[in-house]
Amino acid sequence: MNTLSMSGIIIRFVLGGGAVAGSSIVAGRLGGKFGGIFASFPAVFLAALLTLRLGSYGQTLLNQSLSLSKGALVGMIADIVCAVMAGYLCTRLGWRQGLTYSVGTWLALSCVAVAVTHA
């Protein structure tokens, strides 16, 4: 998996988008308790993990899944910070600025954390 392929990009886009949209539809249809629970389904992570199987097998697949999961764990912890920040900043700065700063912090925090663990 050293070169980018257009078909790979399209398949991943459709699967990723389908997973997120599909889990949102299921959450909406279920409603109530199970709808609330399903709204937090890790669709993007699962889609990214499953699409690794498109080009990798055996030990390579395990190594790529480990790398993906390590980065995703950092990203998920940054997600929690992002949501807390959005909850705080949206009321104080308005939703546009609040959401932009929160997502910007998520990206910066994730990149710094991954870079530090590599240093």
Next chain:
Amino acid sequence: MDKKGLLLRFLFGGGAVVVSYVVSVLLPWKEFGGIFAAFPAVMVVSVMMMALRDGSEKAAQTAQGAVFGMIGCAVSVLVVLLSIRYSHNWWLSVVLGLVAWYLTAVFTYRLSRAHRSGVTTRARHSRLPLPRH
């Protein structure tokens, strides 16, 4: 759910998986691809849609509610990571990750309900008239 919200979720979700793939291929540090696999697509779209419909205050409440769900996602990823490392079984790790997500999501959902009912009770009590002596 309206079509606009669904389309945005599709675009954000698909975009995040593609960026995760492109970054993992182009950069020597493969973990950077994993960051984008954790992109909070559902929360971002939910906050945007809520803000456009009901304003920033309600959008902030949506973001606060997402914190509990994200704890479940983080636990799920941790379980997948540990399971792959120690069992070397890919499918087992994916299934264990889903089970861990479900159990944590149910627990955090109950926790959020208890938190919400506690806040409502406190708000109701704060509106009671002060006792006269």
